[in-house]
Amino acid sequence: MSVGVIEVVEDSAVRSALVDSDAEGDELSQDWSHIAKLSKSQVVVPKRGEKDYGPDGTDAQELLLYKARKAMFDSLSDAARGTVIKNLTHAFYVPELHSAFVPKPKGSFMHTIGKVDRKGVCWLTFHELVYLAERGTITPYFKHSERQDHDLDPSLSIEDLYMLFKSPQEADEFAVYAHLKRLGFIVMNSQPRQEMTHREVPKAIPSLFQSFRSLARRQFDIFRTPTYHPLQFHLMRYTSSGQIYDALSKLIPHYVAPKTIQDLQGEKLLTLKEGDSSRSFTFDVWKPQGSFKKKAPGWPDFQVLVVNKNTKDYKFPTYSEMKLLFKNLNTKVDSLVPESLSGKTPPEKGKAQRQSKPVAPHVEQQRRLKKGYRSFILALMDDGLISFVRLTESDFGSEKVWFDPKRSPIIKSNSRNKRKTSSDRSAGK
Amino acid sequence: MNNSSILDLVKTNLAQQQLWDSVEILKLDVPGECWVVSGMPPHKLSNDDKELEREWILPVDLQQYRSGNLTLEIADGVFTTLGCRRIVLGIANDDGTVVYYFMYKGLHKPKKN
Amino acid sequence: MSGAKIPINLIRGSDNERCGGIAMVFNIDHIRELRNLGFAGILAGTLPSAAQQNAFLSVPLRLMAEEALWLVENGRAFFIAGSEVVIAAIQTLSLQEMKLAERKLDNFFAEQRAFKQVRHQEKLQQLGLSSEMSRTSESLLESSLFVETPNSSDLIARRVKANQFDCPEIQRALCGQLRRNCKNPGDYYVYKALKCDGYYLSPGARFGGRFIAYPGDPLRYHSHMTVQPALNYQNDPLDLLQVVSGGRLGTGVKKLWVVAGVRAQVEAATEEAVSFFSIEWAGFG
Numbered sequence: 001m002s003v004g005v006i007e008v009v010e011d012s013a014v015r016s017a018l019v020d021s022d023a024e025g026d027e028l029s030q031d032w033s034h035i036a037k038l039s040k041s042q043v044v045v046p047k048r049g050e051k052d053y054g055p056d057g058t059d060a061q062e063l064l065l066y067k068a069r070k071a072m073f074d075s076l077s078d079a080a081r082g083t084v085i086k087n088l089t090h091a092f093y094v095p096e097l098h099s100a101f102v103p104k105p106k107g108s109f110m111h112t113i114g115k116v117d118r119k120g121v122c123w124l125t126f127h128e129l130v131y132l133a134e135r136g137t138i139t140p141y142f143k144h145s146e147r148q149d150h151d152l153d154p155s156l157s158i159e160d161l162y163m164l165f166k167s168p169q170e171a172d173e174f175a176v177y178a179h180l181k182r183l184g185f186i187v188m189n190s191q192p193r194q195e196m197t198h199r200e201v202p203k204a205i206p207s208l209f210q211s212f213r214s215l216a217r218r219q220f221d222i223f224r225t226p227t228y229h230p231l232q233f234h235l236m237r238y239t240s241s242g243q244i245y246d247a248l249s250k251l252i253p254h255y256v257a258p259k260t261i262q263d264l265q266g267e268k269l270l271t272l273k274e275g276d277s278s279r280s281f282t283f284d285v286w287k288p289q290g291s292f293k294k295k296a297p298g299w300p301d302f303q304v305l306v307v308n309k310n311t312k313d314y315k316f317p318t319y320s321e322m323k324l325l326f327k328n329l330n331t332k333v334d335s336l337v338p339e340s341l342s343g344k345t346p347p348e349k350g351k352a353q354r355q356s357k358p359v360a361p362h363v364e365q366q367r368r369l370k371k372g373y374r375s376f377i378l379a380l381m382d383d384g385l386i387s388f389v390r391l392t393e394s395d396f397g398s399e400k401v402w403f404d405p406k407r408s409p410i411i412k413s414n415s416r417n418k419r420k421t422s423s424d425r426s427a428g429k
Numbered sequence: 430m431n432n433s434s435i436l437d438l439v440k441t442n443l444a445q446q447q448l449w450d451s452v453e454i455l456k457l458d459v460p461g462e463c464w465v466v467s468g469m470p471p472h473k474l475s476n477d478d479k480e481l482e483r484e485w486i487l488p489v490d491l492q493q494y495r496s497g498n499l500t501l502e503i504a505d506g507v508f509t510t511l512g513c514r515r516i517v518l519g520i521a522n523d524d525g526t527v528v529y530y531f532m533y534k535g536l537h538k539p540k541k542n
Numbered sequence: 543m544s545g546a547k548i549p550i551n552l553i554r555g556s557d558n559e560r561c562g563g564i565a566m567v568f569n570i571d572h573i574r575e576l577r578n579l580g581f582a583g584i585l586a587g588t589l590p591s592a593a594q595q596n597a598f599l600s601v602p603l604r605l606m607a608e609e610a611l612w613l614v615e616n617g618r619a620f621f622i623a624g625s626e627v628v629i630a631a632i633q634t635l636s637l638q639e640m641k642l643a644e645r646k647l648d649n650f651f652a653e654q655r656a657f658k659q660v661r662h663q664e665k666l667q668q669l670g671l672s673s674e675m676s677r678t679s680e681s682l683l684e685s686s687l688f689v690e691t692p693n694s695s696d697l698i699a700r701r702v703k704a705n706q707f708d709c710p711e712i713q714r715a716l717c718g719q720l721r722r723n724c725k726n727p728g729d730y731y732v733y734k735a736l737k738c739d740g741y742y743l744s745p746g747a748r749f750g751g752r753f754i755a756y757p758g759d760p761l762r763y764h765s766h767m768t769v770q771p772a773l774n775y776q777n778d779p780l781d782l783l784q785v786v787s788g789g790r791l792g793t794g795v796k797k798l799w800v801v802a803g804v805r806a807q808v809e810a811a812t813e814e815a816v817s818f819f820s821i822e823w824a825g826f827g
Contacts, residue, residue, distance in 0.1 A: 038654065038688040044591060045598040051764045053541055054757035061762070068761040069577065076570050076600055079591035081693065086685035095629065133691055134588040140691065142632050152640055154632055158587065159551065159568040159695040162602060163628045166555040168564045175586055182588060182596050309747060310607065311561070312723050382747035384584030384604035447826055474824060491782045499780045501773055501803030501817055517824055520782055529824035530789050536739070537820035538757075539766055539796050 038080050046071040081136045081158070091129055092143040092153060098166065100129040102138065103150075109137055112186045112292055125189065126170070127177045130161045134178065173282050173306045176379040179386055180304075186286040190303060191330075245402060254397025257373040261333055279321050280328065281376065282306040299332040308381040317378070317391075326374050326393055365399055430498050431462035432488050439488040439519040440466050442527040447471075459506045464488070466519065474517075475531075477540060485511050486529070488519045508534045547708060548572045550610050551602075551698075552623040552716065562723030563623055563716075565610035566602040568694040573603045579618065581609055582742055582760050601693040606745060606753075607720050608733035614717055620708040621716040622698065631697040643696070651687050658683050726752070728772030728804040735802070735816040736769065743769075749795060750788055767800045767820070768792055775803030775817060785821055793823040 049068055055061060083089075089107060091100040105114065105122040109132060114122045124132065132138040133156075140156040156164075165171040180187050238244050258264045284300035286292060305325065308314060317325065359367075372392035380387040436454050443449040443466060452468035466486040473481055487507055489499050507516060518530040549572070552563030567573055567583070576583065589600040605613075613619035662679070707713075721727060729752055736743060742756040744765075751768035768788065773780070780801065792799040798820040805815045 038690075045589070045595070049762070051762055054538070054763055054766070065759055065762045069574075069759070072761065073570065073574055075589070075591075075598065076573075076585075079589050079600060080688065080690055081590045082688055082690040084685065085687045085689060088689055131588070134590070135593045136590040136691060139689055144632075152637075154635055154640065154643065154697065155691075157568075157692045157695040157697070158601060159693060159698055160628050162553050162566060162568070163551060163622075163695075163698065164625050165553050166625075167558060168554050168561050170555070171553045171564050178588060179596055182594055184594065310725050310745075312725055314725055380747060383606040383745040384586050385745050385748060387747055442827070474826075489782060491786070493783075496779045497782050499782070500776060500778060501780065501801065501819060502776050504780070504819060505775075505803075505817060518782075518785065518821075519827075520786060527827055528786060529827040530785055531822050531824050533798075533820040534818075535820070536767065536800065536818050537798055537822075539798050539822070 044075045044078060046075050081134070082139065083136050089138045090141055090150070091124060091132070091138040092141045092150065093126075093129060093156065093161075093164070094143045095164075098126050100124045100126070100140065101143075107137060112294065115294070126165070127174050127189075130158075130174055131178050131181055133161055134158060168311070169306075169308070172308050172381045175381065175384070176304065176306045176386055177283065180283070180285060184288040186288065186292055186297075188284045188297065188300075190281040190284050245400070249397075249400070252397065255395070256398055257393045257395040259373055259395075264333070267327065279305060279317060279325060281325070282379075284330075285377075299330060301332055302377050303329060303331055304377045304379050306379045306381065310381075310383060322391065325376060329374050329376055331374075331376075365401070369394065369396065369399060430503050432464055432490065433462045435488045435490050435521040436464050436466065438521050438525065439486060439527055442519075443468055443486065447529075457507060457510050459503070459510055461503075463503070463507070465507070465511070465516075475540070484517055485513055486517045486519045487532075488521060488527075491520050491522050493523070504532065505534070547617070548575060548613070548619040549622050549702060549707075550605065550613065550619045552610075552621050552720070554623060556625045556629075558624070559719050560723070562607065562720040565605040565607060565621075565720075567605065568602050570601060570693065573601070576603070576605075576613075577759070579613075580737070580740070580742055581605065581613070582744060582756075583609065584745065606733075606743070607724050608730050609743070611717055611720060611730060612734060612737060614713055620713055621720075622702055622707050623716055627698055627701055628695070631695075631701040635697070639700075647689075650690075654687050655683065658686070726771045728774070729753075731804045731816050732769060732772045732802040735818070749797065750791055751799075754797075755800070765797060767798045769800045769802065772816075773801060773803045775805045778803070789821050789823050792821075798822050 046068070049064075052061060052064075087107070089102060089105065091102045093100045100123070102114065102122045102124060110122070113128045113132070114124050116122050124138075129138070129140060133140045140161060141150065141153040142156055142160075143150075143153055162171065165174065177187050236247065238247070258267050281303040283304040283306070284297075285302040285304055286297065287301045305317075307316075372394040375390050375392035378389040378391055380389060440452055440454055444452045448471050449468040450471070452466060454464060454466055457463045457465055466488060467483055468486070469481065469483055474484065485507075487499075487504075489497055491497070504516075515531050515533045518532050520528045520530065522528070548567065549569075551566045551568065553566055554561055554563030566586075567576065573583070583603040583605045585599040585601070586604045587600045587602050589595075589598060592598070610619070610621070614621060662683075702708075721730065724730065733743060733753065736753070736755055740757075742758065742760055743753045744756070744760060746752050746754045746768055748754070749768045752771045753769040754765045755767040755769055756765045757763050768791075770784070770788070785799070788799045799822065800818055800820050802819075803817045805817075
C-alpha cells in the first residue's frame with residue numbers, strides 16, 4: 001500500500017468518526033478507486049510493446065512512453081496483495097526459529113509447502129512464508145514470545161518480511177525459490193549431505209561387489225601404464241587400424257563419467273575425503289506433479305546451486321568443487337543417464353514404453369556426447385535477473401568417435417557414408 | 430606492445446584474402462614495437478560510412494592461455510597518434526586465420542537497421 | 543514529484559556489515575519517482591493478480607549497488623539497513639499504536655462495506671428488486687471483505703521518523719560497506735559516467751556484460767550497448783578471446799560491446815577518469 005493510500009484511509013477515518021452513521025451520502029462522492037481495485041478480478045499484465053531505436057525528442061514518442069509507463073504502474077497498483085476474510089489464513093513468524101507456524105492451515109499450498117510437527121502444527125520455512133505472503137495466500141504476523149494469545153501480534157508488510165532475511169544470500173536464494181515456484185516447480189531446501197548418504201546406504205550394500213569390480217578395473221588400468229613406455233611401440237605389432245586407434249586412445253588419460261546406478265553407488269563408496277566443500281546445493285526441485293507427497297518426495301529432478309555474481313566473494317565453481325558437487329548429486333537417475341544406457345533400470349510406471357525406431361549407433365553417440373550424464377543447475381543472480389545454467393558431466397574419452405572396431409562392417413560403412421554426406425554438405429556451404 | 434611477429438600474416442591476409450589495395454606497414458611513434466597496417470578496402474566497410482576511406486589495422490595476437498598486452502592506454506595512444514575515429518583490430522589466431530573487429534573511441538551507437 | 547529523499551532498504555539481516563546488502567524499494571510511488579529519475583531497476587516480487595508468471599513482477603524493486611550508491615551520494619535517497627529496525631519497531635510497539643492499527647483496519651472494512659452496499663443496491667435497483675439487505679447477503683458481504691498485506695511498512699516508517707537514519711555518518715558508513723562488497727569496484731565509475739550521459743542501465747549478465755545501456759526508458763527503447771566490467775586503464779590487458787566472443791554476440795543482438803578503462807592514480811575519480819571504447823565485428827574475416 002502506498003503512503004498516499006494510507007493518508008486517505010486516515011483521512012476518512014477522521015471523517016467517519018465525525019459524521020458517523022449518516023455518512024452514506026457523503027461516501028458516494030468519495031474516491032473509491034483504492035477500494036474498487038480490490039474487487040477487480042481480471043489479470044492485467046501490460047503487453048510488451050514495440051520499441052524504438054532511441055529517443056528522437058518528438059511528442060509522439062513522449063506520448064508512447066507515457067502510455068507504457070502508465071500501463072505498467074496501473075498494473076502494479078491495481079494488484080492488491082491479500083485475501084478475503086473467508087480465505088484468511090494467518091501465519092505467525094517466530095524470530096527465534098526464523099520460521100512461521102500456521103494455526104489453521106487451509107488451501108492447496110499444503111500439498112507441497114509446509115511441514116507438520118509432532119504436535120500437529122504446520123510450520124513454514126522463511127522462504128515459504130514470504131512466498132505465500134507475496135501471493136496473498138497467507139497473512140503474516142510477528143509472534144511475540146511472551147504472549148500466548150495472538151491478539152497483540154502485529155501484522156507484517158512485505159517490506160518487514162524482506163528486512164527479516166538473515167543475509168543477502170538468503171534473499172537471493174528466495175528470489176530463485178520464488179521464480180521456480182511461480183513456474184510451478186516443487187522446491188525444497190536441499191538436505192544436508194550426511195542425511196543423504198544415510199538414505200543411500202541400504203541401496204548401496206547389495207552392490208558392494210560391483211564397486212569392488214570397478215576398483216579392480218581401475219587397478220587393471222594402472223597395470224597397463226607401460227603403454228606409455230616408448231618400448232611399447234617396438235614390442236607391439238599393429239596389424240589393423242583398429243589396434244592403432246586403440247593404442248592411441250590409451251595414450252590419453254581421461255575421466256570416465258559414471259553412467260549406471262551401479263557406477264554411481266560404486267563411486268559413492270569410493271568417495272575419498274576431499275576436504276569440506278564450501279559449496280552444497282541450495283534447492284531440490286521437482287517437476288510439477290499431482291502425485292507429489294511431502295513425506296516421501298522421492299529423488300528430485302534437479303538440484304540447484306544459487307550464487308550471486310556481483311558480490312566480492314563470488315567465484316565460479318572450480319573444477320574440484322564441481323567434481324565434488326557431481327559426487328554429492330542426488331537427483332533422479334533416469335534424468336541423468338541417456339535412455340539407451342539406463343536400460344537396466346525398470347521403466348517408470350505409468351509412462352507408456354514407446355518403441356521408437358532403432359537409432360543408428362553414431363547418432364546415438366552424438367546424443368550421448370551432447371546430452372552428457374550427471375548435471376546440476378547453477379542459478380546465477382545478477383542484481384535481480386536470474387540466469388539458469390546447466391552444468392553437465394560429459395565423457396568424450398569413452399567414445400570412439402573416429403574408429404570403433406566393435407562395429408559391424410555394414411553399420412560401419414553405412415555410418416561412414418552418412419558422415420561423409422554431412423561433411424560434404426557443410427563443405428559446400 | 431610488440432606486434433611485429435604477426436605483421437606479415439595480417440598484411441598478407443588483407444591483401445590476398447580480403448582483397449584490399451595499397452596495403453602497407455608502418456611503425457607507430459608510441460613506446461614499444463607497435464606497428465599498424467593500413468590499406469584501402471574494396472568497398473565501404475559499414476553502411477554508416479560516408480565514403481571509402483583508408484583504414485588502420487592494429488594487428489594483435491590471440492593466445493589461448495595468455496592474455497595479450499593491449500591495454501586501453503595503448504589503444505588510446507594508437508588513436509591519438511593516428512588521429513582517426515576508428516581502428517580495426519586484426520586478431521591473429523595461432524592457426525593463421527585473422528578476424529577483424531572495429532574499435533571506436535568513446536561510445537558508439539549500433540547500426541539502425 | 544516530491545523533493546523528499548527516497549528510502550532504500552538494504553536487505554542483509556542483522557549486524558552484517560561485511561556483506562553490504564541488497565538494495566530494495568517497496569513503495570510504488572517511490573518506484574515511479576525513481577523511474578522518472580532514470581532508474582528502472584528490476585521488479586522482483588510476485589504480482590498477486592498473476593502469480594504464476596515471471597514476465598511481469600511487482601514490488602519490491604531491486605536496484606544494483608551502483609544505482610543505490612549514486613542515489614544516496616547525490617542526495618536523492620537514503621539507506622535503511624538491518625533486520626533490527628523491524629525487530630526494534632515491534633518491540634517498542636505501544637498498546638496505543640496497536641489499537642490505532644486495529645482501528646485503521648476497521649475503517650478499511652467499513653469503507654469496503656459501504657462500497658459493496660452501494661454496489662449491491664445499484665444492482666438490485668437495476669433488476670427492480672427491493673433494496674433491503676438479507677441476512678445471508680450480509681454474512682456473504684462480511685466474508686468477502688479484503689485483508690491487505692501492504693507493500694511498505696508502517697512500523698519501519700515510524701522507526702525511521704523517530705531515529706534519524708538519514709544522517710551523514712550513518713549513510714557514509716553504509717555506502718562504504720556497500721562499495722567494499724562489490725565484485726569490481728571500478729564498475730561504479732563506469733556507471734556514473736554512463737548515468738551522466740543519460741543512459742538507463744540494467745544488469746547485463748544476460749548478454750555477457752556487467753551492464754546493459756539503454757538510450758532511454760527500457761520500456762520503449764532498445765538497448766545500445768553491453769558494457770563490460772571496468773578495466774584498469776593502464777594495467778589490464780584487453781581479453782581478445784572475449785572481444786571475439788562478445789563482439790560476435792553483440793553484433794548478433796545489435797549492441798556494441800563496450801569496454802571502459804578507469805585510470806588507477808585518480809583517487810576521487812570523476813567522469814573524465816573513465817575512457818570508453820566500443821567494439822563490433824567488422825563484417826569480414
